[in-house]
Amino acid sequence: MERFVLILFPALISTSGASKSVYAQVGGRVVLKPPAINTYKYVYWRFAKEDGLQLAWRNHLGGTGINKDEPWTNKLTLPDESLVITNLQPENFGTYFCEITSGSQTLPIHSIELIKLNVSVSPAEPLLPGESLSLSCTADYRKKPEIYWLNPRGERIKNNQGTVTVRVTSQDDGMWICVVAEEKQVKMPVKVVGLSPAPLVPHYTSTSSPITVPCSIPPLITWEQIKAKGIHEVHWQFFPETSSGLISQDAQRLFSLSLAGPLSWKRDQPRGLSPARDPKTGNLDLTRKLARVEDRGDYMCTMKFKNGRTLNRTVHVEVLQIISSPGPHLLSGQQLNLTCSVGQPLPSDLHLQWFRPKQSAQPDLKSARLTIPEVSTDDGGQWECGLLQGETRLTSAAITLTIEPKLSVWMLVISCSAAAIVSLLLLILGLIIHRRRRRKMRHLRPQLCRCKKPKPKGFYRT
The missing domain is CATH 2.60.40.10 (Immunoglobulins)
Structure with missing residues (x-):
């Protein structure tokens, strides 16, 4: 008869709960959070082993204890059940264990692996x-x-x-x-050295607005860092727009930046533009109080380095202009033609809108050309043409119209008659004054006589 021997091995039941990995860098700060619990009596945090070095504890009454020995000095805080570690050092990375008791029950120990991350840039x-x-x-x-x-x-x-x-x-x-x-x-x-991004759309201005051609160095990059990269040349060029709307290939150099000694701009063909006063701040903009039609074209800001690399930014400038025919001074009843344009067709997402004087009875229009068959004095004042993208006004041009009242036939006759009467009165008054002067001269003329024995000199006063 065979005998069976049953050997019972005690079950090895681990008290460890779920494990989690947390990543941090040397010198950083990390918050180690235990599993969410409703109530607890004690919370214990240990390092390296389940029964290892106790770092901190907390009870439900708010009492706490913190390990202040090296290498944990001034690194640990326990604002709630979570353990906060600051200014991490290599010796602080490893496995952390959190033990939570709730009354007579001890919950599974929760472990967290704190892993060191090495991050670098070169x-x-x-x-x-x-x-x-x-x-x-x-x-x-x-x-x-x-x-x-x-x-x-x-x-x-x-x-x-x-x-x-x-x-x-x-x-x-x-x-x-x-x-x-x-x-x-x-x-x-x-950090990548560069110039401010060129606008995605043309830079719009008008003959009634200032002109600013933007170009700058990113604010986080200093001029000293630019010099360290071997800056060789900085300049502005202008490529004017021709009458056909095309950009000329003949560049006009506007300004060159003198890099010797204090930074200063050298004027080549400035066209009335002014560069930013202190380029050391990274601002390389060009400005003028009012734009002109001849400002239309491409402006190129260039930085060249000794290693042959070049940075360019091109800004396309469009200038909005109002043309009045026959002019800004009219008589009531004349026909007026106003044309608003940037010199070439607009993109489909842009449109024009006229803004009339408040007293004018003309309707609001959204076309480039405005015609009024007979203007009145109420149409005088400031007219504006706005360039809009949706509801956003990009720029606007303005013109002031002076409209004199129209004279009727009777008013013209009366005016001419009055002028003739005034002229006649002035003529009569002039004749009277002339005659009076002649009489007075006759009365004052001296009496002369001829002597019987005249002396050589002739006549003598009596």
């Missing part, structure tokens, strides 16, 4: 477009988490275990983000 100084950028994001953990990078436009970049190497453009300037295990995000700023 080079650290600002880059010129076309230069190489290297980004690295790795985790010190046996199980490699998924890591990828997002560029400033939010696009995911192909990488090799968290390492990225790219040739930068001006669009790479900004915040790059390392995403770890779809949870942790680490932001890394990257």
Whole structure:
């Protein structure tokens, strides 16, 4: 008869609950959160082992205890059940255990793996477009988490275990983000030397408005950093718009920046424009109090570096103008033609709108040409033509019309008669004055006589 021996092994039941991974960097701050609980009596936080070094505790009455020994001095706080660690150092990374008791019941111990992230950018100084950028994001953990990078436009970049190497453009300037295990995000700023983005649409102004041609260096980049990249030349050029609406290829150099000594602008063909006073602040704008029709065209701001790299920004300027025919001074009853234009057809998303004087009875119009068969004195005043994109006014031009009342036939006859009467009265008055003067001269004439024995000198006064 065979005997069976049943050996019973005691079950090894672990008291550990769910484990979680948290990622942080040296010098950073992290909040370790236990599982959500409704009520508790005691909360204990330990390091390295379930029964390891006790870091902090808290009870339901608000009592707390914090480990102040090295390497935890001035690093730990326990505002609630969560453990907050600041100024993380390499020795603070590892496994943390949270034990929670609720009355006589002890909940499963919750473990959190605090993993060190190594994030770096090379080079650290600002880059010129076309230069190489290297980004690295790795985790010190046996199980490699998924890591990828997002560029400033939010696009995911192909990488090799968290390492990225790219040739930068001006669009790479900004915040790059390392995403770890779809949870942790680490932001890394990257600076790319460039000029302010050119407007997506033409820069619109009018003959009634100031003109500003924008160009600037990003505010986070200093002039000293620009110099360190080997700046060689900075200048403005203008390509005027021809009568056919095309841009001329004959460039006019407007200003050149003198880099020797204090920064100052050298005027070449300024066209009445003025550059920003202190280019060291990064502001390279051109301005004038009022725009002119001949300002239409392309303005190019250029920075050249000693390594051969060049930065350009082109701003296309359109000037809105009102033309009045026969002119701004009219008589009541004359025909008036007003034309509002930038010199070429407008894009489909832009339109014009006329704004008449308050006393004028003319209807509101949204066309480039406005015709009034017979103007009245109520039509005098300021007329505006606005260039709008939807409800947004991009710019507006203005003209002031002076309209004199029209004279009737009777008013003309009366005016001519009055002028003739005044002229006749002035003539009569002049004749009277002339005759009186002649009489007075006769009365004052001296009496002369001839002597019997005249002396050689002739006549003598008696």
